[in-house]
Amino acid sequence: MNIKLKQSSIASVSSITITGSKSESNRLLLLQALFPEISIENLSNSDDTNVMQYALQTSEDSIDIHHAGTAMRFLTAYFATQEHRNVVLTGSSRMKERPIKILVDALNALGADISYFERNDCPPLQVRGQKLIKDKVTLNANVSSQYISALLLIAPKLKNGLELTLEGKITSVSYINMTLDLLNQIGVKTEFTDNVIKVFPEMSKDDTQTLVVESDWSSASYFYSIIALSPVGTQISLSSYKQNSLQGDSALVTIYKDFGIETSFDNHSIVLRKTTENFESKTYNLNDSPDIAQTIAVTCLGLGIECHLSGLHTLKIKETDRLEALKIEIEKLGGQINITEDSLHLESNKNLNENVSIDTYNDHRMAMAFAPLALKTTLQINDSDVVSKSFPTFWDDLKTLGFKISE
Helix, strand or coil: CCEEEEEECCCEEEEEECEHHHHHHHHHHHHHHHHHCEEEEECCCCCCHHHHHHHCCCCCEECCCCCHHHHHHHHHHHCCCCCCCCEEECCCCCHHHHCCCCHHHHHHHCEEEEECCCCCCCCCCCCCCCCCCCCEEECCCCCHHHHHHHHHHHHCCCCCCCCEHHHHHHCHHHHHHHHHHHHHHHCCCCEEECCCECCCCCCCCCCCCEEECCCCCCHHHHHHHHHCCCCEEEEEECCCCCCCCCHHHEEEEEEEHCEEEEEECCCEEEEEECCCCCCCEEEEECCCCCCHHHHHHHHHHHHHCCEEEEECCHHHHCCCCCHHHHHHHHHCCCCCCCEECEEEEECCCCCCCCEEEECCCHHHHHHHHHHHHCCCCCEECCHHHHHHHHCHHHHHHHHHHHCCCCC
């Protein structure tokens, strides 16, 4: 489905409820599969989380996880530990292009039995579950944190736990800390010293434990962008959020302060309020929160300001090559942007082209990152239903704010 967003303005005061974090939800679902006494509240309603739930509950021998990259990585590790299960994990055409060799090699080094059907670095995978005896493995530290988290999540059920050594500078350490914190919450002992992570073995407990998923900070980023592109005084309340969040994308609070947005915590909600205009150029290293790069770049485009973003090397192996996709779509709108393997530089530009059709490349974040530009110009979003991957109610929520949207 393609939708048209006419140039709009929003109500000066609004309130939105955002579903639970996909990142937290998928981690907790895997832990719940390993420790059934865990109960979860406020799960994400995203496609990715629905796929994860289905995969963990089904007895089928072949599981299609579609575009869900997190699910592919987490499930590969999970099924590698499930004795007597023989599972094929497959996905969309794009998923079959996304490398997973680093994780497969690490699991096989621990004693897993995983092989490829087509390419020797991408899904589909044949996973023959068995008991993993070895407890030490080494990875390059700059790999996707999802590879690391996949290993950490299964570690409590390994006979001797896991000692994971990371070589080099660590990428997205906030997501690693999220995983370790969730393990700690269910009573698993962990250590993270220098570049060595230890997870100690843990037996199942009889006591039921309820964990509540915080709302998704990545989803909040689009509302930060909307406020940044709105007049001074505009505010939006979002729920439910914690001031001491586990999510790396909570860096939005600090980053968007540079755009004149103040964030206040009120009970379980955050209130975003634009207090000043700030058209100075922006420079950020997003090594710990690369998923908000698209939102920040498009915010700067809408404001006509220069920005330089680095720490983006993982964006090339997401649902699409996000750096290349950003370049193509920003240039359609009249922006000037240069990209490297791990960075982008956007030149200042005061004029946006009208009636541009934004392609989304099967990437939910492409659709949502460009949507706030409707506060500055009229545009079309192609394949707009891709947002269901992480934020199914996104377009309805924009209508609630006052966006003029038609099919």
